[in-house]
Amino acid sequence: MYLTVKKEREQTTQKVFFQKKTLGELLNQLNINPETVIAVKNNIVITEDEELKENETIELLSVISGG
Amino acid sequence: MKCHHCEKKAAITLQHGPVCERHFINYFEDKVFKTMKKYQFIKANDSLCVAASGGKDSLTVLYLTKKYLKENNLKNKLFALAVDEGIKDYREHTLIDLKEFCRKNEIELKIVSFKEEFNSTLDEAKEKIGGKKPCNICGVWRRYLLNKYARQENATKVITGHNLDDEAQVVLMNMFKANTGLAAQLGPITGIKEHPLYFCTEKETKLYSILKKFQVNFAECPNAQDGYRIQIRDVLNDFEQKYPGTKQGIINSFLTMLPLLKKQAEELQNKQIRQCLKCGEPANQTVCNACKIAGEL
Numbered sequence: 001m002y003l004t005v006k007k008e009r010e011q012t013t014q015k016v017f018f019q020k021k022t023l024g025e026l027l028n029q030l031n032i033n034p035e036t037v038i039a040v041k042n043n044i045v046i047t048e049d050e051e052l053k054e055n056e057t058i059e060l061l062s063v064i065s066g067g
Numbered sequence: 068m069k070c071h072h073c074e075k076k077a078a079i080t081l082q083h084g085p086v087c088e089r090h091f092i093n094y095f096e097d098k099v100f101k102t103m104k105k106y107q108f109i110k111a112n113d114s115l116c117v118a119a120s121g122g123k124d125s126l127t128v129l130y131l132t133k134k135y136l137k138e139n140n141l142k143n144k145l146f147a148l149a150v151d152e153g154i155k156d157y158r159e160h161t162l163i164d165l166k167e168f169c170r171k172n173e174i175e176l177k178i179v180s181f182k183e184e185f186n187s188t189l190d191e192a193k194e195k196i197g198g199k200k201p202c203n204i205c206g207v208w209r210r211y212l213l214n215k216y217a218r219q220e221n222a223t224k225v226i227t228g229h230n231l232d233d234e235a236q237v238v239l240m241n242m243f244k245a246n247t248g249l250a251a252q253l254g255p256i257t258g259i260k261e262h263p264l265y266f267c268t269e270k271e272t273k274l275y276s277i278l279k280k281f282q283v284n285f286a287e288c289p290n291a292q293d294g295y296r297i298q299i300r301d302v303l304n305d306f307e308q309k310y311p312g313t314k315q316g317i318i319n320s321f322l323t324m325l326p327l328l329k330k331q332a333e334e335l336q337n338k339q340i341r342q343c344l345k346c347g348e349p350a351n352q353t354v355c356n357a358c359k360i361a362g363e364l
Binding site: 008009011033034035036038040045046047048049061062063065 | 068076077078079080085088122123269270273274277278283285286287300304305307308
């Protein structure tokens with residue numbers, strides 16, 4: 001399936017090809033440590049066990065900020 | 068995953084289990100208020116200065132300090148103090164968020180700047196001064212301005228948004244560099260500086276700011292790209308992912324050792340507090356570090 005992933009820190013939006021199921025697996029594919037992001041789908045915060053569906057948009061908000 | 072309190076959808080998995088948005092907010096606020104009570108952050112005649120930047124940590128601590136005063140029916144003076152370092156494409160954005168936040172929450176805000184005080188922004192200073200990283204200049208000047216203007220406004224306590232991640236990083240940095248003297252100056256309270264978010268992780272603070280809908284535009288200081296601390300931060304996050312509770316473990320161990328470190332530091336210390344010959348501010352040398360840096364421009 002394809003997902004749209006918005007990354008706050010990089011200020012990018014990209015289409016990602018994803019063959020697994022959960023947010024945790026998506027973060028693993030993108031090589032992102034779950035400690036460094038809060039994931040939001042449809043304005044709701046989701047946890048790593050959340051199952052993702054075709055064409056969903058996932059926002060990855062950066063935990064790290066500032067100086 | 069469902070909240071282990073109420074079966075609603077979980078927003079985060081904490082060490083004791085998954086929690087929904089409502090129970091997370093309660094947990095977070097309870098933790099902050101307990102820290103403030105346990106360490107007696109606010110006494111009857113205290114005037115509180117919150118060091119604020121407009122980022123998620125300082126907006127959170129500003130909001131919760133005001134809430135704590137209200138819920139405990141305390142009438143202490145509270146104001147926010149911000150330092151404008153003059154970092155282009157960074158600070159001006161966070162100050163917009165801070166001004167709006169203070170306006171909405173009816174909190175007095177004072178902004179001081181490197182340019183007004185030292186006749187130089189950080190961007191200008193880092194070009195002119197060789198051999199010094201921007202963070203070294205920034206850290207000295209920011210602390211100087213916070214101390215000076217908090218005192219001018221008669222603040223008896225300075226509250227900051229330093230969180231568990233910040234502290235765990237500094238504990239490790241001091242340990243790796245054998246800076247036991249500096250380590251003795253850490254903890255939930257350091258002099259008049261207090262850190263209500265001391266036991267809250269950066270991720271918890273971010274989630275709280277999202278759920279409370281604080282207007283925080285993402286901003287990362289352009290000077291903080293590389294460096295020792297960033298590597299420590301990344302290592303800690305990797306450990307926390309594999310071994311949840313690592314950061315809390317570091318802080319718990321450190322707090323056990325802290326009284327011994329403080330005692331040792333007192334015995335070794337023979338520091339006299341003097342006045343800087345140039346600006347008159349407290350210093351432990353004849354000329355303070357802030358004036359030394361300004362003198363190099």
